[in-house]
Amino acid sequence: MGGTHGTETTAGPVLGPVSPEETGATGEAGGNPEAMAAVTRAVRAVLPANAVVSDRIELRTYECDGLAHYRVTPALVVLPQTTEQLAAVVRACAEHGVPFVARGSGTGLSGGALPRADGVLVVTSRMRTIHEIRPADQRAVVDPGVLNLDVTHAATPTGYYYAPDPSSQQICSIGGNLAENSGGAHCLKYGFTTNHVLGAEFVTPQGEVVQLGGLAPDAPGYDLLGAVVGSEGTLGIATRAVVKLTRLPQEVRTLLAGFASTDDAGAATSAIIGAGIVPAAIEMMDALAIEAAEAATHCDYPAGAGAVLVVELDGPAVEVEHEFAQVERTCREHGAFALRVATDATERALIWKGRKSAFAAVGRISPDYIVQDGVIPRTALPGVLRAIAELSASSGVRVANVFHAGDGNLHPLVLFDDAVEGAGKAAEEVSGAILDLCIGSGGSITGEHGVGIDKAAYMPKMFSDEDLDTMQLVRCAFDPDGIANPGKVFPTPRLCGEVPGKKRGAPHPLVAAGKAEAF
């Protein structure tokens, strides 16, 4: 770590027009000594000693989340165990104008939980109590640090499960899911996190504890919960969530189909959905991704396949039976040369293991890689995949594709070796060009991994200044002082306008330096 800034990019900058350093998005270490000292004192007064981390070596282990290119050493890390403790920490931050960043399990892929060098990282990994499993009401009430898969484990004996299933479900937290509006393979049929969160206890950036939504669906008034889901920690911190449980399906059938090319597999996908079937999931992997998954999990995918589809159907047995036959036929008609049907839970788990480990498994075939995340209309799939292949061929940068084919959510994995000079930069360029392809075909720059710090610079490509200003109005309503995960999501930090009693006097230093606009 060199220099005064805590930021270090190890894989080449993904910075777009304005770098995080220039915008001050990650803060300056030691930039606010008195305020930090005051917050530290306040925090130590309410938290047990082992819940406050200030040792430099220990702080460094919190430098990055799942997107390890960006690293910032936080000034302080706290591990509250209760809502009261967490709210007290946030109140101390609010009182002294110190920024705070929430962190769950730190698996985010857009740098959303990247700490502030001048702020507090509030980690929820000790808030992991499952308070209630109410099968009769199809509800669970959980702490924010509870792991996604643990909700399902707790509910399964009662015949229910928690439907949103990001590939990282074994370790990502419900709070992180809520903040990222995470999706997963089965969101094609069941929807994203936002469709499964009914209520939340929420700590506002002022440190107040509020209830949003509740056990009953569709609370009257503005849908504040809707605003908070997917807000990436910029509106406050969820301290408890009421989530919907889904009945375990009577029957689940999983099919693995090998195709010669992604074109064939893409056409099969469109044909299946065109036939009116809504599979629980349709996932695609291309040859390079298959190679990685095979190396990691020995999942035994069909040899020589240019692409595989994992198609899962679930629901009442009769319906599944009928539709499954149709899916098999459709795959064959579109050139599937190998079909494997999982007959029991173990075989199904093996098929899924290959898919769910794919991102991390790419580490086996490439020293470094970027996980991209974009969405396109399903029908644009073959064209965009061909364009990605051309990009890859012309640049010499390998791209592996793993994605939720059913809803057009692409996850191209751009491979490179950081030890080779210029490789990181070339990879960044390809990665950025893929996003341009997505926008160009009427899609979006993120399907489920969020904007975080990584894609903030791309926001103006999708939204006009007016759009972005409107979004900022929401942020300012929740967080007028701009202390909740500042520097994330929006490309240029805007400062919320004069708020009575606060921030009077001299313009903010960033405004004075011409690096931010007062808003």
Next chain:
Amino acid sequence: MTTTPERSGPVPLGVPAPGAFDAHHPPSAELVSDCVHCGFCLTTCPTYTLWGEEMDSPRGRIYLMKSGLEGEPMTDSMVQHFDACLGCMACVTACPSGVQYDKLIEATRAQVERNHTRTPKDRALRTAIFALFPHKRRLRALRAYQRTGMPALVRRTGLLERFAPKLAMMASLAPPPPDKREPIPARTPAVGRRRAVVGLLTGCVQGEFFPGVNAATVRVLAAEGCDVIVPQAQGCCGALSVHNGRDEEAKRFARRTVDAFEAAGVDAVVVNAAGCGSSMKEYALLLADDPAYAQRVEAFAARVRDVSEILAELGSVAPRHPLEVSVAYHDACHLAHAQGVRAQPRALLREIPGLELREIAESAICCGSAGIWNVLNPEPARELGDRKAANIAATGASLLVTANPGCLMQVAASLQRRGARIGMAHTVEVLDASIRGLPPSALGVP
């Protein structure tokens, strides 16, 4: 940063930071860089499960190594998190990127032993353990001494105080040895047609506290057509020393073990204690720098088999008699994670007519025994043991089966605290009972 206390010590004047490690086999930067920071290994890490903090997770420990390689000094805080690692290797199993944490932590531990000054109390405790464990005769003496009741003088010294609960536990668990100790002959011929000639490692803890396991191993191997040779020159395999960074001591034990089994001229070296097996399979790494052994040790390591592995490889010929019992099978970390042996013991148990196999929830999470970890970290070890015991009790099984003496002792203590009535046996003892047609009560099933 005002919150971070300045590090004390001399201010470096233009020289690059020395970092935490010396030049002799530091944790490999290349292996460190295999970690993509995905966090998939956190779920089954016992210390992350207990404390929920990054620096006590595999991902965090790898990050500490990385910062050490990048120039951070070896601080007390850094060492504390390496020390807290149980070495259970659940993270190796969980990692989709194939990160070789086992190699990383072993290299790190050796560096810690060399480059970190421990507190006098910590040093004394470690010395006491290592003066005792790898030596059969001392273990035996201490045990006999323990059964006579702990003299007041000893009780007053803080050191043994801390050590005593574990001893008391060992003593309370193992069957009284002098009268019931079955001698293990140097050579036992195969029953029927000979299918292999194998050597048996009798192990120090296994040999002293669970002699019945060695006797059963010999009987089962012989029944399955093996000539079983027990080289008398063998001693400790060095597992505890390797896992605690005591490099030189480990190498001494390893050389002696290799010598003893080479001289015996066996097809396979059979081990019934998971911890010993896993470190013997890794002798090649340990003795890589020793020109006299580097070659030989490869051949040796390739011949090492857990007893369940060799039995599965051979395929059973000895008839199994029914054993009406419900079994909860506990994966010993050094078998399941370090050696990848999960299927074989289960398959062998399922072969037994009448035996019903039940899975334990959270099976990938360590019971907290982990070599001497439970002696050094009694409270968290107890927490992990209790968690494991609760999951075992929840299966409702009447017999707990596992392949490591440490696990049995650890879990037994927790089960006793819960007042759970459940028999305990090594996999091979169950096979032995079935082959000999003994009833479940012979295995202590209530």
